[in-house]
Amino acid sequence: MDFEIKYKDARGRVGTLKTPHGIIKTPALMPVIHPGKQTLPVSDYGAEVVITNAYLIYKNEDLREKALTEGVHKLIDFPGPIVTDSGSFQLSEYGDVQVSNREIVKFQEKIGTDIGTSLDIPTPPSVKRERAERELVITLKRAQEALEVREELMLNSVVQGSTYPDLRSECAQKLGKMDFQVHPIGAVVPLMESYRYQELVEVVMSSVTHLPDSRPRHLMGAGHPMIFALAVAMGCDLFDSAAYILYAEDDRLLMPHGTLKLENLYEMPCSCEVCTSYTPEELRQIDKEKRTELLAIHNLRVSFAEMRLIRQAIVEGSLWELVEQRCRAHPFLLEALRSLKNYSVDLEKYDPPYKKSAFFYTGPESLNRPEVYRHLERMKRIPFSKSVLLLPRSSKPYSERLYEVPQKFYSIGDVVENPLGDMQVTVVDVPFGIIPLELDQVYPLAQNESPDDYDEDSIKMVNGVLQEYLQGFSQIIVSEGVAETFGLTVNDEYIFPEPLKIMVNDHKRIKMIADYQFGTGAGEGLFNEEVKIVKSRKTGKIRHVYDGDELIATLRASDGVFVMAKEGARRLHRYLPYPKNRVVVNEDAEPFAREGKSIFAKFVINCDIDIHAKEEVLIVNEQDQLLAFGKSILNGREILDFNTGQAVKTRKGGL
Numbered sequence: 001m002d003f004e005i006k007y008k009d010a011r012g013r014v015g016t017l018k019t020p021h022g023i024i025k026t027p028a029l030m031p032v033i034h035p036g037k038q039t040l041p042v043s044d045y046g047a048e049v050v051i052t053n054a055y056l057i058y059k060n061e062d063l064r065e066k067a068l069t070e071g072v073h074k075l076i077d078f079p080g081p082i083v084t085d086s087g088s089f090q091l092s093e094y095g096d097v098q099v100s101n102r103e104i105v106k107f108q109e110k111i112g113t114d115i116g117t118s119l120d121i122p123t124p125p126s127v128k129r130e131r132a133e134r135e136l137v138i139t140l141k142r143a144q145e146a147l148e149v150r151e152e153l154m155l156n157s158v159v160q161g162s163t164y165p166d167l168r169s170e171c172a173q174k175l176g177k178m179d180f181q182v183h184p185i186g187a188v189v190p191l192m193e194s195y196r197y198q199e200l201v202e203v204v205m206s207s208v209t210h211l212p213d214s215r216p217r218h219l220m221g222a223g224h225p226m227i228f229a230l231a232v233a234m235g236c237d238l239f240d241s242a243a244y245i246l247y248a249e250d251d252r253l254l255m256p257h258g259t260l261k262l263e264n265l266y267e268m269p270c271s272c273e274v275c276t277s278y279t280p281e282e283l284r285q286i287d288k289e290k291r292t293e294l295l296a297i298h299n300l301r302v303s304f305a306e307m308r309l310i311r312q313a314i315v316e317g318s319l320w321e322l323v324e325q326r327c328r329a330h331p332f333l334l335e336a337l338r339s340l341k342n343y344s345v346d347l348e349k350y351d352p353p354y355k356k357s358a359f360f361y362t363g364p365e366s367l368n369r370p371e372v373y374r375h376l377e378r379m380k381r382i383p384f385s386k387s388v389l390l391l392p393r394s395s396k397p398y399s400e401r402l403y404e405v406p407q408k409f410y411s412i413g414d415v416v417e418n419p420l421g422d423m424q425v426t427v428v429d430v431p432f433g434i435i436p437l438e439l440d441q442v443y444p445l446a447q448n449e450s451p452d453d454y455d456e457d458s459i460k461m462v463n464g465v466l467q468e469y470l471q472g473f474s475q476i477i478v479s480e481g482v483a484e485t486f487g488l489t490v491n492d493e494y495i496f497p498e499p500l501k502i503m504v505n506d507h508k509r510i511k512m513i514a515d516y517q518f519g520t521g522a523g524e525g526l527f528n529e530e531v532k533i534v535k536s537r538k539t540g541k542i543r544h545v546y547d548g549d550e551l552i553a554t555l556r557a558s559d560g561v562f563v564m565a566k567e568g569a570r571r572l573h574r575y576l577p578y579p580k581n582r583v584v585v586n587e588d589a590e591p592f593a594r595e596g597k598s599i600f601a602k603f604v605i606n607c608d609i610d611i612h613a614k615e616e617v618l619i620v621n622e623q624d625q626l627l628a629f630g631k632s633i634l635n636g637r638e639i640l641d642f643n644t645g646q647a648v649k650t651r652k653g654g655l
């Protein structure tokens, strides 16, 4: 299998898929080509891969002969990768097809398809369970049969199961164990046509969570750009569009936020060659055939532009922001976005903890993003002190702005005797809830923006977070603003004897960051009391931590987390119990790892399943000897599942 992931965001992946006729950059959109009818050269408008229908070719004598003698690439005049569908869609539309599964799989192999499809049964949404189960048995049987028939052909195997999440999961799991190259998710067209996006989320999530991470997934029949970002964020890699031509035939223009009717246009809505060369009136006057072609060109341009934007968003780590924008275009998409909160635990495992772009709060839905869930989970890694002081937000990073705060506060519970000492100072803010001052520069606690006037959902959420957090402290002091804003019940006034100057202790800071980043106690394991902290002369921020002359770790300025040096890796290795933060490589890879070469997934024999992409990881051999350390490109599950591409970018070997 030649699929590789290069960048990740949410459950989305930017990657490459190798086929006999070239490499596909994913996520990718495959325009649907009608064999025999197609005149529009889709590659001129950005298509690197197309999909056509093997059944339509098979059924037509002329097309069949030409395809069998000259190949499908000649037939549709496209030199790049071609995916073919099997006639299942015709089966769902007309109830019958005149070809067997074996026959159509063999035929696809003969005509030189790059990726073929077995004759699955597209069970529609909301059918009786008995029917969904019955048809699933046939779909699975045909998938198995396709494997027996094919020789070299790369094969799609479509996940079915109607709108029953458990059937989708079961189907995905079973197909995932067989030797297929791509997994389409089928029979979702009716859901999309009727705007049932929330159910689409359920179908897609129950499928992708049970498919192998190492294979691309194709959301079949999804051709409207308004759904691309959401689908990619759920882990879909391939899309096909008949929409570009069907909408054009119907005088409609695809846009990333919906559809426009030519008859309603006063202005052309984009900057493609069609929209900049014609006025709406001119287009309306052109004859039907030419007009359809022009609108199809616009539709393709817009669809490919959206796909490029999505790939860019994944690379820079702003896919959630794009998804939130797109899902505000339709109330049912918004409903779908909201339902993603049911999948926080799963999404958190795939979403990289460190990103190039800041977290933008764009509405209450942002509260359900994996970053927020992850932060609250990681806060549990931090030991409590006796007392806590809650402060309201100020400008970021908070510790640089809070040197002096007023004397008057409130207490919750007993009035506090001298709470200073090891008092924990925590800022209360939206969307992350609680931010210990020591962590105020760690991504995304510094790298986020949200409006100053908190909305009701945010207040409710933070109130819930506080109720839990405050249980850990015996003495609680809150500023008036925090108590009022977040509805905390206070006991009494508390006056600090002197104006409060808050200084963050550097040693406490580095330990807390390490605990937050690697787990409880990692700070203790990495940094004893004797370590030397070196700050940047320019910014005054912590840069390096040394043990004498030996560098332990560097605090990365961009996201405020530790990057190991050799000594840091050794200490982590000593401190963290196997297999925590480990990537275990086989004997063959050992010398390469020691030399500091990057680690390919195929050499990994075990790893910590909880590793996220972009984390600092230890590279060890089977005896758990430390060989090297580096930064993960994939998460633990992906590292184990993949046999192609890089798993870890090694920082240093020779340990």
Ligand code: GUN
Binding pocket: 085, 086, 087, 088, 089, 117, 118, 120, 121, 122, 123, 158, 185, 186, 187, 188, 189, 220, 221
């Ligand atoms: N095209 C749209 N939906 C489907 C499906 O469920 N199966 C196949 N094979 N093709 C499709």
Ligand code: ZN
Binding pocket: 269, 270, 271, 272, 273, 274, 275, 276, 298, 301
């Ligand atoms: Zn346009």
